[in-house]
Amino acid sequence: MRLADRLHFARAAVTxxxxxxxxxxxxxxxxxxxxxxxxxxxxxxxxxxxxxxxAIGTNLVIALPGRTGxxxxxxxxxxxxxxxxxxxxxxxxxxxxxxxxxxAPLAVGTSEIAANGRLREVMVVxxxxxxxxxxxxxxxxxxxxxxxxxxxAAPVALIGDKIREELFGPTxxxxxxxxxxxxxxxxxxxxxxxxxGLGMNTDELVIVPVALAQALFNSNTLFRxxxxxxxxxxxxxxxxRVLQRLKERHRGEEDVTVITQDAVLATFDRLLGALxxxxxxxAAISLAVAGILVMNVMLVAVTQRTxxxxxxxxxxxxxxxxxxxxxxxxxxxxxxxxxxGYLLGQAGAxxxxxxxPVFPAYAPxxxxxxxxxxxLLTGLLFGVLPARRAARLDPVEALMKH
Amino acid sequence: MPLIELQQIERRFQLGxxxxxxxxxxxxxxxxGEYVAVMGPSGSGKSTLLNLLGLLDRPQSGTYRLENRDVxxxxxxxxxxxxxxxxxxxxxxxxxxxxxSAAENIALPMTLAGIAPAERKARVAEAxxxxxxxxxxxxxxDQLSGGQRQRVAIARATIMRPALLLADEPTGNLDRHTGExxxxxxxxxNAQGVTLVVVTHDPAMGARARRxxxxxxxxxxxxxxxxxxGDAPR
Ligand SMILES: Nc1ncnc2c1ncn2[C@@H]1O[C@H](COP(=O)(O)OP(=O)(O)OP(=O)(O)O)[C@@H](O)[C@H]1O
Ligand SMILES: [Mg+2]
Numbered sequence: 001m002r003l004a005d006r007l008h009f010a011r012a013a014v015t016x017x018x019x020x021x022x023x024x025x026x027x028x029x030x031x032x033x034x035x036x037x038x039x040x041x042x043x044x045x046x047x048x049x050x051x052x053x054x055a056i057g058t059n060l061v062i063a064l065p066g067r068t069g070x071x072x073x074x075x076x077x078x079x080x081x082x083x084x085x086x087x088x089x090x091x092x093x094x095x096x097x098x099x100x101x102x103x104a105p106l107a108v109g110t111s112e113i114a115a116n117g118r119l120r121e122v123m124v125v126x127x128x129x130x131x132x133x134x135x136x137x138x139x140x141x142x143x144x145x146x147x148x149x150x151x152x153a154a155p156v157a158l159i160g161d162k163i164r165e166e167l168f169g170p171t172x173x174x175x176x177x178x179x180x181x182x183x184x185x186x187x188x189x190x191x192x193x194x195x196x197g198l199g200m201n202t203d204e205l206v207i208v209p210v211a212l213a214q215a216l217f218n219s220n221t222l223f224r225x226x227x228x229x230x231x232x233x234x235x236x237x238x239x240x241r242v243l244q245r246l247k248e249r250h251r252g253e254e255d256v257t258v259i260t261q262d263a264v265l266a267t268f269d270r271l272l273g274a275l276x277x278x279x280x281x282x283a284a285i286s287l288a289v290a291g292i293l294v295m296n297v298m299l300v301a302v303t304q305r306t307x308x309x310x311x312x313x314x315x316x317x318x319x320x321x322x323x324x325x326x327x328x329x330x331x332x333x334x335x336x337x338x339x340x341g342y343l344l345g346q347a348g349a350x351x352x353x354x355x356x357p358v359f360p361a362y363a364p365x366x367x368x369x370x371x372x373x374x375x376l377l378t379g380l381l382f383g384v385l386p387a388r389r390a391a392r393l394d395p396v397e398a399l400m401k402h
Numbered sequence: 403m404p405l406i407e408l409q410q411i412e413r414r415f416q417l418g419x420x421x422x423x424x425x426x427x428x429x430x431x432x433x434x435g436e437y438v439a440v441m442g443p444s445g446s447g448k449s450t451l452l453n454l455l456g457l458l459d460r461p462q463s464g465t466y467r468l469e470n471r472d473v474x475x476x477x478x479x480x481x482x483x484x485x486x487x488x489x490x491x492x493x494x495x496x497x498x499x500x501x502x503s504a505a506e507n508i509a510l511p512m513t514l515a516g517i518a519p520a521e522r523k524a525r526v527a528e529a530x531x532x533x534x535x536x537x538x539x540x541x542x543x544d545q546l547s548g549g550q551r552q553r554v555a556i557a558r559a560t561i562m563r564p565a566l567l568l569a570d571e572p573t574g575n576l577d578r579h580t581g582e583x584x585x586x587x588x589x590x591x592n593a594q595g596v597t598l599v600v601v602t603h604d605p606a607m608g609a610r611a612r613r614x615x616x617x618x619x620x621x622x623x624x625x626x627x628x629x630x631x632g633d634a635p636r
Contacts, residue, residue, distance in 0.1 A: 001514050015501075315510060316487070318478075
């Protein structure tokens with residue numbers, strides 16, 4: 001029997017039992033749509049997180065005090081149990097390293113801010129002027145911190161939008177004096193509102209010169225040093241040089257940890273990638289369920305069309321032809337279901353993107369391909385049993401059922 | 403020239419612990435171009451004989467030679483190929499595929515055999531005209547009368563130009579008048595050279611055949627060819 005004739009025959013059989021066919025197509029399409037939508041969600045989450053991480057800044061290498069991670073037992077750190085401070089001078093020494101574009105020392109603490117008779121707790125970040133452009137922060141009003149010597153504690157501050165709103169309301173904040181801890185500072189800039197992100201929420205931040213923050217918290221150590229490499233490929237070398245330089249400055253003791261943004265990102269990327277795969281896999285179970293449904297629908301078809309199968313045999317159809325006829329029918333049902341499910345799934349992902357514009361809910365190509373392939377394969381696989389049952393029917397007995 | 407030769411055919415059915423001898427030690431020879439009516443009481447083995455002749459069933463023992471070839475030893479698929487090329491069936495209940503048009507039903511044996519669409523179309527058009535169905539080509543079986551349905555079934559049975567046409571009570575579901583039309587049609591085909599074997603309960607129809615067989619308990623009780631000429635069965 002020719003392929004075109006077989007498909008024609010199978011199509012007539014599919015449309016000849018519309019309810020039965022609609023049921024299997026629907027089940028299959030729900031399975032495929034579930035895979036498409038869920039992986040779109042998972043991959044959207046991954047892209048979102050990666051995007052947020054990239055927003056922290058590009059090509060960043062981060063040094064933090066203390067030895068974390070692997071490295072085993074180190075007798076040096078065992079004796080000097082507290083790690084050496086990471087100082088502003090340490091940070092400054094990194095400026096001259098090859099491959100380094102910018103460096104920002106970072107001292108962090110909480111304090112209270114008061115103005116206009118209002119008072120609230122805030123997070124104070126002491127940095128250099130390079131910090132704002134490195135983190136891609138944008139100013140709504142005023143200007144950045146002065147490009148001073150890092151040891152000068154100029155009495156100025158940048159404030160987040162929410163702080164501005166709470167302390168000053170509609171009145172202008174720029175140029176006003178505020179009290180932070182025991183210092184009086186002048187507001188020289190207001191950050192643009194950003195809302196909730198994965199990084200720090202700058203809306204509730206007060207940014208001051210690093211020397212001022214250290215004086216405020218009466219501490220010499222830095223919370224972090226941010227180093228921006230010239231380019232992405234330079235990141236590993238820069239990391240190595242930073243580590244080396246800090247080790248030299250700390251008398252050969254490796255008491256700092258240097259991480260790259262890339263590594264953190266890769267971890268998240270992997271984690272969320274695995275999550276997407278898992279979610280997709282769970283959704284794929286519905287495809288197996290759909291496959292079983294297709295099988296049952298085909299078994300019913302074989303029972304209902306027993307007389308017809310007998311006739312085909314009487315007319316000289318070999319077992320192979322009958323098997324292929326029923327397999328074609330199962331394949332057609334699952335192909336239709338896969339197609340419909342693909343469209344439904346893409347429509348669902350589109351809807352998600354419309355509802356949550358910040359969330360890039362696109363199903364990854366591999367998931368779409370896997371869903372379609374699984375649908376077709378399960379349809380065929382579960383179609384084998386009914387097809388074989390049809391092909392094995394005894395013609396005389398089959399003909400008597402009419 | 404013999405078309406069919408049966409020798410010592412045994413076909414038993416096991417029903418629980420009783421054995422039914424549907425065909426017992428059957429010997430039969432039918433020549434090419436014959437017109438044979440098979441009669442006998444219900445359960446005498448007529449349909450079993452026809453299924454066996456049509457290679458839909460196998461005997462437990464004995465040999466069946468069709469066109470001088472032993473067909474009992476063929477594989478299932480080889481038998482299917484013989485059915486496709488040499489044997490046509492007409493059933494009491496028509497057995498048309500309900501979702502296919504009259505033309506598609508007639509074309510079905512050619513479609514299954516993989517004959518090219520152009521040739522199919524030409525031969526179906528010819529058959530539709532020959533059986534007076536040209537106006538009904540696109541009708542589905544439920545849009546046809548009983549007589550028209552059986553004519554579609556006969557057109558389908560002969561579209562592959564078989565040597566042997568087997569009909570099991572072809573008029574059983576038809577009224578007297580349309581039944582006679584169908585018999586005329588079958589006899590016309592026989593006149594063109596097709597060997598015709600008809601199972602019937604209708605003595606009048608049986609009498610129209612050139613040769614009558616009467617079966618009882620799986621055996622041939624009467625064969626008009628072996629007895630005196632003109633001695634009609636009761
Ligand atoms: N598949 C089967 N299983 C068991 N017994 C069967 C089977 N097919 C036929 N028989 C038995 O074989 C015998 C012959 O049956 P067959 O159908 O050939 O009779 P028949 O002459 O065609 O009868 P009718 O005129 O009623 O159609 C009967 O006794 C029947 O019960
Ligand atoms: Mg019978």
